[in-house]
Amino acid sequence: MKRLLHVLVPVVLLLTACQKEQSLEQGTNNPDPGGPGTGGPGGGGGGNTNTVYLECKIAGVAKTFNVGASAISENVSGQTATVVGGKANSDPGDTEQFSFMIQTTGALATGTYKVDNLSGSYIMAATYTPNGGAATQAFLTGTGLIFGTPFRVNVTSVSSTEVAGTFSGSIFEIDMSSPDPPGPNLPSKAVADGKFKVKFQ
Numbered sequence: 001m002k003r004l005l006h007v008l009v010p011v012v013l014l015l016t017a018c019q020k021e022q023s024l025e026q027g028t029n030n031p032d033p034g035g036p037g038t039g040g041p042g043g044g045g046g047g048n049t050n051t052v053y054l055e056c057k058i059a060g061v062a063k064t065f066n067v068g069a070s071a072i073s074e075n076v077s078g079q080t081a082t083v084v085g086g087k088a089n090s091d092p093g094d095t096e097q098f099s100f101m102i103q104t105t106g107a108l109a110t111g112t113y114k115v116d117n118l119s120g121s122y123i124m125a126a127t128y129t130p131n132g133g134a135a136t137q138a139f140l141t142g143t144g145l146i147f148g149t150p151f152r153v154n155v156t157s158v159s160s161t162e163v164a165g166t167f168s169g170s171i172f173e174i175d176m177s178s179p180d181p182p183g184p185n186l187p188s189k190a191v192a193d194g195k196f197k198v199k200f201q
Helices: 003-024
Strands: 053-058 061-064 065-077 078-086 099-107 110-116 122-129 139-143 152-158 163-174 190-200
Touching: 053 078, 053 099, 053 163, 061 139, 065 152, 065 190, 078 190, 122 163, 122 190
Parallel strands: none
Antiparallel strands: 053 061, 053 190, 065 078, 078 099, 099 122, 110 152, 122 139, 139 163, 152 163, 163 190
């Protein structure tokens, strides 16, 4: 499991860097923070069309990660890693962000991907970084980390330009600087009502 996290986390961090760069370059996915009805799930106002979105509830609190919300896909030796993610807001000092990765043989296809699938046909991971968290702390899950409610992503549509679907499950607080493998008593948060529709960069 430790080896898996060391493989997956750099891919998630790659998307994070891309999102920071994109959010500074363009504001197309940044909900207007000024006033009621301006973005967020079901906001329905403020002129934000939400053509792309990444939304969920984390520990029962509604979250949107629409700043820089996007997907990237990298193919190496027949393995395709698709990463979806976004930031909570455009403040460079705010570290709150969410992302997940699915690595498949060949192109990503529609279907359900779960961390408790140990067949080897794909691997996946998800990460949530709260604002103000330590650099080595994050809430993570990945293939083989199946405590709680196993995290799953249902890809409902995918094309050359965009990917959409839903997600839910448990994520666990992991200290990346610790040499100890993660165990069943890790602090966790429930991710629920997740949905996304993002463009490939």
